[in-house]
Amino acid sequence: MKLENKVVLLTGASSGIGYAIGKAFAKEGAVVYAMARRMEKLEGLKEDSKDLPGEIIPVAGDVVKEEDIDNAVEKALEEQGKIDVLVNNAGVLDEYKSAETITDEIWNKVMDINAGGIMRMSRKVLPSMLEKKAGVILNTASVGGLHGMRGGLAYVASKHAVVGMTKNIGYSYADEGIRCIAVAPGSVSTEIGSSVKDPDERMLNKLMAGVQIFPKVGTPDQLAEVYVFLASDEASFINGTTIVVDGGWTAY
Ligand SMILES: NC(=O)c1ccc[n+]([C@@H]2O[C@H](COP(=O)([O-])OP(=O)(O)OC[C@H]3O[C@@H](n4cnc5c(N)ncnc54)[C@H](O)[C@@H]3O)[C@@H](O)[C@H]2O)c1
Numbered sequence: 709m710k711l712e713n714k715v716v717l718l719t720g721a722s723s724g725i726g727y728a729i730g731k732a733f734a735k736e737g738a739v740v741y742a743m744a745r746r747m748e749k750l751e752g753l754k755e756d757s758k759d760l761p762g763e764i765i766p767v768a769g770d771v772v773k774e775e776d777i778d779n780a781v782e783k784a785l786e787e788q789g790k791i792d793v794l795v796n797n798a799g800v801l802d803e804y805k806s807a808e809t810i811t812d813e814i815w816n817k818v819m820d821i822n823a824g825g826i827m828r829m830s831r832k833v834l835p836s837m838l839e840k841k842a843g844v845i846l847n848t849a850s851v852g853g854l855h856g857m858r859g860g861l862a863y864v865a866s867k868h869a870v871v872g873m874t875k876n877i878g879y880s881y882a883d884e885g886i887r888c889i890a891v892a893p894g895s896v897s898t899e900i901g902s903s904v905k906d907p908d909e910r911m912l913n914k915l916m917a918g919v920q921i922f923p924k925v926g927t928p929d930q931l932a933e934v935y936v937f938l939a940s941d942e943a944s945f946i947n948g949t950t951i952v953v954d955g956g957w958t959a960y
Pocket of ligand 1: 722723725771798800801848851892893898
């Protein structure tokens with residue numbers, strides 16, 4: 709097992725890519741503190757993983773609330789004495805608004821969850837990793853963190869921030885045994901798109917042009933296997949970079 713005895717804190721675990729990461733990590737023997745706002749979905753993940761060698765421990769929490777983050781991190785540290793791997797996966801789409809229709813409300817929400825969540829989670833977990841001189845932080849970015857036309861203005865800006873934070877954290881702590889890596893998924897079949905209710909026409913037209921050149925849509929399980937590898941000791945020389953997992957979409 710690639711993650712035996714590893715203690716993991718995973719955000720956005722209630723659906724999609726995060727749910728698949730939880731299961732894949734439990735299959736490899738990890739104890740996973742699965743954090744999300746919907747406790748009933750986390751209980752489903754726990755039930756779904758009960759025959760696997762690892763364990764899922766649900767923790768209710770929102771990545772924009774400091775007290776929820778404190779609670780999740782302190783619970784894992786009190787019960788296990790360490791957090792080996794932090795997976796910052798929680799994220800939301802914007803309403804596909806362009807630069808002339810973006811509102812402060814959408815901008816603030818998307819930046820606060822997608823970028824602020826990673827900053828707050830990492831800030832809270834890093835001291836315990838520094839004490840052990842070991843740790844891995846995996847951030848879910850997007851091909852929208854590397855290219856301009858894979859979301860609206862706020863989503864693309866927030867995911868570029870994820871790629872930037874990954875480089876900053878990866879480089880800052882490299883000589884203290886800590887690695888930080890981002891994963892940039894292409895199009896993956898999850899429920900994330902259902903949140904877009906009122907897209908901006910300009911943005912939608914531009915995005916649709918990109919959709920026409922999709923080689924294929926991926927599954928959450930295809931992503932989860934990559935996170936397993938990056939979290940494992942087999943990836944010990946990968947740090948401060950972004951791994952694109954998009955079936956070839958951005959090769960076009
Ligand atoms: N599906 C794709 O095509 C795709 C492509 C590129 C990147 N991503 C990224 O993958 C990650 C997972 O998305 P997904 O596609 O699995 O969609 P999803 O909607 O199924 O999962 C997102 C998860 O984040 C959680 N979340 C949202 N806001 C939160 C908050 N404030 N606090 C805690 N949890 C919160 C949701 O509850 C959910 O569990 C996101 O960061 C997303 O931006 C997805």
